[in-house]
Amino acid sequence: MEQSLVLDGESLVAPGEIRRSARRVAAPDPGQLIVARAELALSLDVSIRQFKSGVGPHAIIERLTDALHQIRRRFHPEAWDTIVPIAQSHPVAHYLHQDPLTRWSFEKPRGYSGDARLLDFIYGRPEIEDDVASASDLGRSIYAYTRNASSSVAVRERRDILARRVDEIASTRPGSTEVLAIAAGHLREGPLSCALSAGAIKRWVALDQDPMSVGTVARDFAGTSVEAVNGSVKSLLAGRHALGMFDFVYAAGLYDYLPDAVAVRLTRKCISMLKPGGTFLFANFSPETDVDGYMETFMNWALLLRSEREMGSIASESVAGADVKVSVWPGSNRNIVYCEIQRPH
Numbered sequence: 001m002e003q004s005l006v007l008d009g010e011s012l013v014a015p016g017e018i019r020r021s022a023r024r025v026a027a028p029d030p031g032q033l034i035v036a037r038a039e040l041a042l043s044l045d046v047s048i049r050q051f052k053s054g055v056g057p058h059a060i061i062e063r064l065t066d067a068l069h070q071i072r073r074r075f076h077p078e079a080w081d082t083i084v085p086i087a088q089s090h091p092v093a094h095y096l097h098q099d100p101l102t103r104w105s106f107e108k109p110r111g112y113s114g115d116a117r118l119l120d121f122i123y124g125r126p127e128i129e130d131d132v133a134s135a136s137d138l139g140r141s142i143y144a145y146t147r148n149a150s151s152s153v154a155v156r157e158r159r160d161i162l163a164r165r166v167d168e169i170a171s172t173r174p175g176s177t178e179v180l181a182i183a184a185g186h187l188r189e190g191p192l193s194c195a196l197s198a199g200a201i202k203r204w205v206a207l208d209q210d211p212m213s214v215g216t217v218a219r220d221f222a223g224t225s226v227e228a229v230n231g232s233v234k235s236l237l238a239g240r241h242a243l244g245m246f247d248f249v250y251a252a253g254l255y256d257y258l259p260d261a262v263a264v265r266l267t268r269k270c271i272s273m274l275k276p277g278g279t280f281l282f283a284n285f286s287p288e289t290d291v292d293g294y295m296e297t298f299m300n301w302a303l304l305l306r307s308e309r310e311m312g313s314i315a316s317e318s319v320a321g322a323d324v325k326v327s328v329w330p331g332s333n334r335n336i337v338y339c340e341i342q343r344p345h
Contacts, residue, residue: 027076027078028075028076028077028078028079029076032075032076032079033079033082033083035075036071036075036079036080036082036083037082037083037086039067039071040071040083040086040087041086043064043067043068043071044064044087044090044092046063047060047063047064047092047095048090048091048092048095050063051092051095051138056141057138057141057142057145058141058144058145061096061142061145061146061294062145064092064294065149065290065291065293065294066290067293068087068293068294068297069290069291069292069293069294070293071083071293072292072293072296080296084296084297087297087298088106088297088298088300093106093298095138095142096142096298097298098135098136098138098139098142099135099139099140099142099143099146100121100128100131100132100135100139100143101118101121101122101143101146101147101299102142102143102146102298102299103139104117104118104121104131105118105295105299105300105301106298106299106300106301108300110210110212112210113257113300113301113302113303114253114256114257114301114303115185115210115213116185116186116208116210116212116213116216117186119155119185119186119188119253120186120188121143121147122147122152122155122156123155123156123159123188124147125188149291149294150289150290150291150333150335151285151289151291151295151335153333153335154285154289154331154333154335154336155253155336157331157332157333157336158252158253158283158331158336159188159189159192159252160189160192161331161338162181162189162250162252162281163189163190163192163193165248165250165279165281166179166189166193166195166196166201166204166248167193167194167195169247169248169279170193170195170200170201171195171200173247174200175199175200175202176202176247177195177200177201177202177247177248178201178202178203178204178205178244178245178246178247178248178275179201179203179204179205179246179247179248179249179250180204180205180207180243180246180248180249180250180270180273181204181205181206181207181250181251181252182207182233182236182249182250182251182254182266182270183207183208183209183233183251183252183253183254184206184207184208184213184217184228185208185210185213185252185253186213186216186217186220187204187206187217187220187221187226189252190204190206190217190220190221190224190226196224196225196226199225201225202225203225203227204224204225204226204227205226205227205229205243205246206221206226206227206228206229207229207230207231207232207236207241207243208228208229208230208231209230209231209232209233211230214228214229214230215228229241229243233254233258233262233266236266236269237265237266237269243273244273245273245274245275245278246273246274246275246278247274247275247277247278247279248278248279248280248281249270249273249274249278249279249280249281250280250281250282251266251270251281251282251283252282252283253283254266254282255282255283255284255304255306255314256284256285256303256304256305257303257304258304259304260313260314260317263282263314264314264317264318267280267282267314267315267318267341268318270282271318271319271322271324271341271343274343275343276343276344276345277342277343277344277345278342278343279340279341279342279343280340280341280342281338281339281340281341282311282338282339283336283337283338283339284304284305284306284311284336284337284339285303285305285306285335285336285337286305286306286307286308286330286334286335286336286337287305287306287307288330288334288335289305289335292305306337307337308328308329308330308337311328311337311338311339312326312328312339314339315328315339315341318341319341323343323344324341324342324343324344325341325342325344326339326340326341327339327340327342328340
């Protein structure tokens, strides 16, 4: 039976739908919630005492992050969903939100999770230096931890992988390579591409639903082959764009927010936009990430986590026996999984 889907204005699953989309299991034992609440309260209270007694922020957040990960993993999803708001309203948030990365994620100034400026905090871009400099000493100490957490390391690796893949593909089609980035954000992989700087990319379309991101790309890549386009999953699936065909299409952080049914539709659409020999790559955070509890509570950043098997299933359903090559592999710290689908020449 096909799942009913709720999209926000133009693109992603609406807030609150992330957890509901992922939770299709029997109701929890009533006793689980009591135990989960108690374990959460104990862990958060320990953190408060540690902050007040001057324990190093790195040690505090490392212990707390592990505790939240274990609680999230051990208890029923509905029990976890119930205690998330309890964590978010706990006084320990006052300390954690002094970190500009955690605070930006929680407050969502652009109205949605995982926006391009949030990624700039993870990348340590010059654009966010003033925000970091104006944070408290404690906030900067926590930021030093969060920007180097396993998830952040994986995001930076993802950016590097995309730039390398563009260059590899461009090396086989010098001067004629056409690339499409879906939910491109600020296209921070662009400056890392040797092919782009050498003028070996014919066209690199950066599609994004956020006008601020589109404006940033248009400004930063003026005079290059990058084209900034305002568009979304919804507009792409509706056929509102005449974008043409591409050698490489990719969606780096988008699938983290798409239920399976939308992911399959989008994958089919992307494959249909590939030239012969073209490649589509999509990435997704993995259930192996160990900072999921902290992300969902104090960062208010919920993702649809997918394993290698689940990524392979999306690919299999999308290609439906077509003559394509499918590859699935994890990143170096296994926080992000990649799937690549290549059309034959």
